[in-house]
Amino acid sequence: MESYDQLVVQYQPMIHKIIKSLHIYKNEDEFYQTGLIGLWEAAQAFDEKKGNFSNYAYTFMKGKMLLQMNQNNHYKEKHIYQQQEFFDAMDGIEPLPFLEKETIQSYCEGLTEKEAKWVIAMSLDQLSIKEIAEREKVSISAVKQWRSGAIRKLRETIATYN
Template sequence: MEHFNELVVQYTPMIHKIMRTLHIYKNHEEFYQTGLIGLWEAQLNFDPSKGSFANYAYTSIKGKMLVEMNQSNKHEERIIYPKEEFWSMIEDVNPESLLEMETLLTYCEGLTEKETKWVIANYKDCLSIKDIAKTEKVSISAVKQWRVGALRKLREQVEMQN
């Protein structure tokens, strides 16, 4: 391992030079690590009979970085990130929620206005008793009474249908 650490110290300037020649301006640390992997592979696969290690290391490091650039560019081309304005312009036009509300209101026939408010706030808006009390500006016990009345009447409706 000492031998590779010496290579890292010796070839770090080469890795940074390759990054500058390839105009890498994002993800410096990732590409530096890719360069180290290229250096590691160059050390493992080097054949002294075919030339100098410096030339082989340069080619190996640069090749590894080019492959990584290709993959990251393909990845970025496939993924589209909409701008922030896009999300603010989207309008929720969900016909299912309209049908859901109509269905919910059919169950509320025979309930008082306040009991209906509890049913809608609880089942459609998923609000707690505390939140309903806060929005309606009433006490928590008042909302609990709405709930008790609504549940009693809804049970009676279900029993009558059966």
């Protein structure tokens, strides 16, 4: 077996190819390091009697990166404060008056019906993305898209007032 430094030079393009194939565009350096760790672990665990090292290393590194992606997503689901995102979008506006439904709805002008549903459910009902998805019988991803669109549009509206 080659030295680890030689493996890094040889398998560096493979690590970058895996990152690209998984559509990783945030934290590429972190995933590159995860790929290097996967390569090292693959080299330690590889049994030459069982086949080709490059196939084994590819599978091992990709699995390690997928596990890292899953852990990152799980962390974000549990630790991002949805309400804070809403108020960050409202940054620059004077403190909101009593948040009754009509007042919140006035901020929703220019939003789609679904984006407005997210704003109201998050601010008035204090529901998480998962709870909104369950109530509306849609995927968590769909609710995240509503949130993203609402925040973008609210920021644009705020920018026009400043």
